[in-house]
Amino acid sequence: MNLILLGPPGAGKGTQARMLAESHGLVQLSTGDMLRAAVAAGTEIGVQAKETMERGELVSDNIVIGIIAERIEEPDCASGFLLDGFPRTVAQAEALDAILMQKNKTLDAVIEIRADDEQLVERITGRFTCAKCGVGYHEVFRRPLNDGICDQCGGSEFTRRKDDNEETVRSRLQVYHAQTVPLIGYYGGNGRLKSVDGMLDIKSVNRQIEEALAGLQV
Ligand code: ADP
Ligand code: ADP
Ligand code: ZN
Numbered sequence: 001m002n003l004i005l006l007g008p009p010g011a012g013k014g015t016q017a018r019m020l021a022e023s024h025g026l027v028q029l030s031t032g033d034m035l036r037a038a039v040a041a042g043t044e045i046g047v048q049a050k051e052t053m054e055r056g057e058l059v060s061d062n063i064v065i066g067i068i069a070e071r072i073e074e075p076d077c078a079s080g081f082l083l084d085g086f087p088r089t090v091a092q093a094e095a096l097d098a099i100l101m102q103k104n105k106t107l108d109a110v111i112e113i114r115a116d117d118e119q120l121v122e123r124i125t126g127r128f129t130c131a132k133c134g135v136g137y138h139e140v141f142r143r144p145l146n147d148g149i150c151d152q153c154g155g156s157e158f159t160r161r162k163d164d165n166e167e168t169v170r171s172r173l174q175v176y177h178a179q180t181v182p183l184i185g186y187y188g189g190n191g192r193l194k195s196v197d198g199m200l201d202i203k204s205v206n207r208q209i210e211e212a213l214a215g216l217q218v
Contacts, residue, residue, distance in 0.1 A: 001080045001108045001109075002081055002108055003026065003082045003109050003111060004082075004083045004087070004187075005083065005113065006110055006180070006184070007114065008117070008120055008172075008173060009120060009124055010119075010123035011113040011115045011123075012113055012123075012202065013084045014032075014136050015136050015142075016111075016113065016202075017030065018135070020206075020209065023210070024213075025079060026080040026081055027076050027082065028081075028082050029068065029084065029086070031067060031083075034067055034071070035059060039053065045063055054163055056169070056170075056171035056175065057171070058179060061092055064086060064088075064092060065095040068086055068096065069095075072099060072103065088176075088183075089183075090183065090186055093183055108192075108216055109212065109216055111195075111212065112184060112194070112196070113196055113205065114196065116199065117173050121166060121170070122140075123141065124164050124169045125165065125169065126138045126139035128160050130157075130158060131158060132153050132157065133150060135153070141202070194212035196208040196212065
């Protein structure tokens, strides 16, 4: 099964992607994570992307399309992948369709996670991540069971993203409305789009997605 998770910053794409990757044996492909890794490693792509990401704008289509085209070729993607944060523009969606067609792969569903902008600011400004295993937490909505210790791996170091401040979140939301929302129409026409209410708690959102997937003929 090959899926896309679509939604504004903070909607819960990463959180749900991890859960779905585990329950369905899919590889999670997060362009945000890949770009942050490139920035941390100081690669050519990382150097090009760094400031754009810090401003909350989109990295160029060519860069992200190139990253995804290469990654989808890897053998681990053969049994199914979940795109988290890609595509984000119509040009990226068109490029993805071409890549999939060329590789004889299909897209089974596009899951849109809907949420209100004000809630998203709160989600993003409270977000932190385990430095060791990458699990996401939230100061209010998803605290580790024991303060300061990751539930998943026992790690005790956490990180916050540089772009997770209120000002940058507001520009990321604007970018989402201007450049990514048109994808809802792009995928809406052919029955691949499934929308879920991202304002509910994490488990309820997961339940809605699982129900939508159960209805697919894969
Ligand atoms: P995205 O990948 O879409 O940017 P995340 O999955 O990182 O979003 O979620 C953003 C923040 O909100 C994280 O701190 C996460 O723990 C929290 N979160 C995710 N889903 C929910 C939810 N349904 N209700 C409350 N908080 C949530
Ligand atoms: P979130 O879902 O919380 O907004 P991501 O981790 O998906 O964050 O993305 C972080 C940043 O990485 C984006 O603001 C953008 O600068 C860049 N980025 C990630 N994916 C893409 C993409 N598909 N196209 C262009 N830029 C991207
Ligand atoms: Zn951890």
